[in-house]
Amino acid sequence: AACTLAAWLMHGAFDQSNLIMVYLLGVTGIAFRYGRGPSIMGALLSVAAFDFFFVQPYLTFAVSDVQYVLTFLVMLTVALVISTLAVQLRAQAELARQRERRTAALYAMTRELASLRGLDPLLQAAARHISAVFGGETALLLPDASGALQPKTGLADGISERERGTAQWVYDHGRMAGRSTDTLPSASATYLPLVAARGPVGVLGVRPADEKRLLDPEQIHLLETFANQTTVAIERAHLAEEAYAAGVQVETERLRNALLSSVSHDLRTPLASITGAASTLLDAEDALPLPVRQELAQTIVDESERLNRLLTNLLEMTRLEAAGVRIRKEWQPLEEVIGVALAQFDRQLGRRPVTVEVPDDLPLVPLDGLLIGQVLANLLDNALKYTPPGSPLALSAAHAGQAVEVRLADAGPGVPEAALAAIFQKFYRVRPDERLAHAGASVGLGLTICQGIIEAHGGRIWAENRPGGGAVFAFTLPLEGEPPALPAIGEEEPDERTADFAD
Numbered sequence: 342a343a344c345t346l347a348a349w350l351m352h353g354a355f356d357q358s359n360l361i362m363v364y365l366l367g368v369t370g371i372a373f374r375y376g377r378g379p380s381i382m383g384a385l386l387s388v389a390a391f392d393f394f395f396v397q398p399y400l401t402f403a404v405s406d407v408q409y410v411l412t413f414l415v416m417l418t419v420a421l422v423i424s425t426l427a428v429q430l431r432a433q434a435e436l437a438r439q440r441e442r443r444t445a446a447l448y449a450m451t452r453e454l455a456s457l458r459g460l461d462p463l464l465q466a467a468a469r470h471i472s473a474v475f476g477g478e479t480a481l482l483l484p485d486a487s488g489a490l491q492p493k494t495g496l497a498d499g500i501s502e503r504e505r506g507t508a509q510w511v512y513d514h515g516r517m518a519g520r521s522t523d524t525l526p527s528a529s530a531t532y533l534p535l536v537a538a539r540g541p542v543g544v545l546g547v548r549p550a551d552e553k554r555l556l557d558p559e560q561i562h563l564l565e566t567f568a569n570q571t572t573v574a575i576e577r578a579h580l581a582e583e584a585y586a587a588g589v590q591v592e593t594e595r596l597r598n599a600l601l602s603s604v605s606h607d608l609r610t611p612l613a614s615i616t617g618a619a620s621t622l623l624d625a626e627d628a629l630p631l632p633v634r635q636e637l638a639q640t641i642v643d644e645s646e647r648l649n650r651l652l653t654n655l656l657e658m659t660r661l662e663a664a665g666v667r668i669r670k671e672w673q674p675l676e677e678v679i680g681v682a683l684a685q686f687d688r689q690l691g692r693r694p695v696t697v698e699v700p701d702d703l704p705l706v707p708l709d710g711l712l713i714g715q716v717l718a719n720l721l722d723n724a725l726k727y728t729p730p731g732s733p734l735a736l737s738a739a740h741a742g743q744a745v746e747v748r749l750a751d752a753g754p755g756v757p758e759a760a761l762a763a764i765f766q767k768f769y770r771v772r773p774d775e776r777l778a779h780a781g782a783s784v785g786l787g788l789t790i791c792q793g794i795i796e797a798h799g800g801r802i803w804a805e806n807r808p809g810g811g812a813v814f815a816f817t818l819p820l821e822g823e824p825p826a827l828p829a830i831g832e833e834e835p836d837e838r839t840a841d842f843a844d
């Protein structure tokens with residue numbers, strides 16, 4: 342009607358062939374907009390209208406000139422060809438859009454699956470993506486230890502025994518079955534096997550929201566692509582789990598071996614000394630002069646202490662590994678903790694020059710006295726073990742920004758640059774045969790424990806070499822929070838305060 346109106350207005354001023362163009366334009370428009378049927382209809386109507394209004398005799402379908410028959414035929418053919426092309430173009434565009442949507446959906450799923458850790462979140466995400474694309478519900482079933490499938494993410498109303506039977510068949514035979522297939526088509530969902538390189542890993546079931554809708558081959562193909570991606574992700578999760586388990590086992594094995602070998606040597610050496618000294622005392626007590634007896638007793642005490650330190654470290658290590666460190670921070674003056682630690686080594690330090698530098702205005706530090714004491718003891722023990730007897734030690738503490746930094750400097754051989762970080766690793770010793778030279782507590786755990794304790798305090802521990810030779814072991818303790826307000830001297834409860842510090 343619109344074309345006829347336009348042609349009517351042009352009639353007289355324009356050639357008849359131009360009027361035909363107007364109709365062709367209309368048919369093309371219809372073809373693009375409404376597809377083939379309407380466009381053929383449009384072509385026929387155009388021919389009829391053109392004949393009726395613009396071919397003599399006017400307002401009849403009669404045709405006076407035979408050449409118009411040719412005009413009609415050409416007009417009809419052109420209309421048909423155009424509409425066919427237009428329809429094809431439309432279909433292609435639609436297909437491309439659909440592909441693009443599916444590729445995008447697949448990409449979105451693959452990307453999310455790749456970013457997830459652990460099997461469960463992965464299955465949830467896969468089911469969500471597949472449901473979104475296929476407009477229905479998705480079930481993922483994975484085999485348990487006995488090979489029986491268990492639903493991991495389910496259809497909302499659960500999976501009936503019969504459905505599960507279908508899924509199991511799919512799993513056992515590695516072939517698709519259920520709805521929209523030739524095998525067991527009465528099932529409510531389509532089931533696809535998830536088969537990885539190492540064998541089947543599970544089954545994917547998809548039930549369209551529309552009860553009666555079947556999946557066409559194109560959709561089934563797409564579903565297979567999604568199933569493949571899900572399979573890859575599941576297998577990756579399985580492999581990661583296996584690798585983790587294997588890693589844990591290797592680590593446990595290594596730990597056990599290292600512990601056994603160190604225990605067999607490091608516990609035995611001090612024990613041998615203790616047994617030796619004690620039995621000498623027993624056998625020849627009277628025959629021995631007093632200084633010798635004292636020396637033997639001292640050996641027993643020293644070696645027992647060493648054993649104690651070693652056992653503490655070993656136990657502490659197990660505790661650190663199992664549960665992390667539990668610390669009880671209290672605001673304490675650092676010089677007190679340092680004093681207690683130094684007192685433990687009074688005898689071993691002997692005549693070594695030891696300087697302690699703690700500024701008077703050093704604030705109270707929130708710390709666990711026992712644990713920081715242990716850190717200092719381990720560092721002092723190392724300094725005694727790895728530096729020549731009689732060489733000087735310097736302990737210092739200083740306020741550094743929002744933390745307090747403690748440093749223990751020695752004048753020993755230092756630590757090879759390459760090992761400065763590694764010495765904090767479990768069982769790491771610069772020279773593996775070191776413990777032979779320093780019979781006693783040396784398993785390469787001391788610094789590891791120090792690090793665990795300091796990091797639990799929120800601080801940092803590191804080693805460096807002094808320009809003039811010797812090593813420095815330093816750690817920081819952050820000054821977080823507010824120290825408790827101390828009552829002014831002479832005011833209430835001075836006793837409790839002292840008790841606090843001692844604690």
Ligand code: ADP
Nearest residue numbers: 723724727755764770771783784785786787788
């Ligand atoms: P260990 O039980 O063997 O002492 P640590 O973890 O305490 O284990 O120390 C790891 C290694 O760091 C030691 O084997 C030693 O080689 C090196 N080390 C530690 N303290 C010092 C130091 N003050 N001077 C030189 N080397 C040190």
